Amino acid sequence: MKNILYYIIALLAGVTLSIEGTIYAELGESIGKLESSLYNFAVGSIILGIALLFLGKGSLSYTFKAPKWQLSGGLLGVIYLTILVIGIPIVGVGLAMSSVVVGQMVMSMIIEHKGWLGSPKIKVKKEKIIAVALMIVSLVLIY
Template identity: 70%
Template sequence: MKLMIYAAALFAGMSLSIEGAIYGELGKSIGKLESSFYNFFVGTIILAVVLLFFGKGSLSHTFKAPKWQLTGGLLGIFYLTILIVSIPLVGVGLSMISVIVGQMIMSIVIEHKGWLGSSPSKIQKEKAAAVVLMAASLFLIF
């Protein structure tokens, strides 16, 4: 089961690179903010249809959720819009490696501090070494 989760996560990462490249080009055609809007608009429509058939939660509970839990949408807009701007300037590889290094650093900090509902996990030297090596790859790709 874990192997399937790892494979799905790997595929999700691959799809982010493809998505970034596509929306970088779309940004050239229709505008950067318009490209980001298009992504979220189409995604909302598709997800709404899927939700009708498979949704098991309750959207009405959104207003009862802690406000910090609702910031993911803002972060998603920031993430995609930055990719749309950066990919045409520096390329898919450099943009995505930058994203991955940022994700690794923040993930380690979140787990170390036990923030956002995660279980605390001390920073291990292997994790730190992985971040240093990824940062080195960012430098080498640049």
Template identity: 40%
Template sequence: MKILFPLLAVLGGITIAIQGQINGGLGKKVGVIEASFISFGIGTLALLFIVLFAGNGNISAVTSVPKWQLIGGLLGAIYVIVIVLVVPQIGVAPTLVGVILGQILIGAVIDHFGLLGGVRIPLDAKKIAGICLLFVSLYLFNHK
């Protein structure tokens, strides 16, 4: 059972790679912002049906959460716009190396300081070395 969540994370990564190529192609046809809007619109409809038929939370509790917790959708929109813009220029793999570097870099900062309500997990030499290797990977994937 310990492997379930890491495997789900891999599945999430697979869907992001496929989504990047699909949205990048859509952006070439309809425009970057328009493709992002279409992607979010379809995603919103899908989530509406999931909430209606499988949701078991309390959506009305949204009024009691700290307001900063509501910017996730905005951050997701920025991500989708960046992917739609960048994938057609450099490809899926180099784009995702940059995305992963950004995720790991800010994730390490969030963990190190326990930001945004997270648990404090200090940086160590191995994690810093891993981040440096991701920078090398970003260079290698984008150097021609």
């Protein structure tokens, strides 16, 4: 039962990503694409800063000691959101978000198969490959 709750939360995260991408793509049309991404991260930083004051239990000062590759997430987040801000008005929300999911599935299978980035090694099964192939077919059909 506990796992089902995590799956539901992950599905809700996907829902919010589609909404967020669409909102910031529209904002990008109003104020500029890079400005829209900057606004997202500035507001997000303020909200997280406030949450950190009340709920933070980690050690932000460890950031300077952490391995540099672990700090690349911020850069990847900026790239991800900026691509969506630029791409959604061109290809639409459905194709953009479907492409994101396919990209996530392919890369997550590679990461798990190789055991990269601290992930446990999980061999790729033929069922996963078939599922991703079907997702790629769905991209073609959506386009």
